[in-house]
Amino acid sequence: MSTSTSEHTTTEQATERGTRRRGIVRAVLAGGLVLGVGAAVTLAAWNDSEFATGTFGAGSFNLEGQETPGGAFSDHETAPGAALTFEVEPLNLAPADVVYAPFAVRLDAATTTDAVVTLSSVGAGANAANLTYEILTTDAFGCDADTTGGELVAAGTATTAADAATFDLTQGAAAAAGDPVNLCLIVTAGDGLVEGGAATVTWEFAAESVSDND
Structure with a gap:
């Protein structure tokens, strides 16, 4: 009888110890979960950003010409363009006659880049092939038989010369x-000039902007 009581007591003690151990394990696990959550919070990072913005705009570009002494510069963007004033009557030419006309070009006040100008010419009419020309660069505006200057286009150039100079x-x-x-434009009539024949010559001064970023 006493043996049964002792065994019962031993069983209860063992059960109680097991219960305490499970409680300790649960407490440890719970503590581990709490520590895990705390570790996750410490992983937060600071954030910051920088931005940069560029603002862009286009420049301006315009070529203008002057055809008379003391005259204003203006635009002549399409053919036939400015009417040149020749010093000698250009409508009554004979072989070997020479006529002279001044012209000037510049970039207007709104232009924001430099330019390279390419000169070409187009002749039309019965006597276009019987005319040649020369162009000088001069210090002052004007052009006649006494004018001297740097040779931009050589004498004897055909009126149909493309890209004659820059x-x-x-x-x-x-x-x-x-x-x-x-500029001083000098036009010479050739020996083959056709009587009563007409001709027109249109010179183009094609300006191309030169980028400051090149």
Whole structure:
């Protein structure tokens, strides 16, 4: 009888110890979960950003010409363009006659880049093939038999010459027009000039901007 009681007591003690151990394990597990959550919170990071914005705009570009002494510069963007004033009557030519006309080009005050100008010409009419020309660059505006200057286009150039010459133009400073390039156009009638025949010659001064970023 006493043996049964002792065994019962031993069983209860064992059960109680098992219960305590399970409680300790649960407490440890619960503590581990709490520690795990705490570790996750410490992984948060600071965040910051920087932004940069570029603002862009286009410049301006315009070529203008002058055809008379003391005259204003203006645009002549399409053919036939400016009417040249020749010093000798150009409508009553005979073989070997020479006529002269001044012209000037520059970049206007709004232009924001330099330019390279390419010169070409187109002749039309019965006597176009019987005319040749020469162009000089001069210090002042004007052109006649006494004019001297640098040779831009050689004498004897055909009126149908493409890309006959190039020259530079510089933009003006502080919203001013650029310095002009003064030209003297000299046209010579050939020996084969047809009586009563007409001709027109159109010179094109094609300006191309020169980028400041090149």
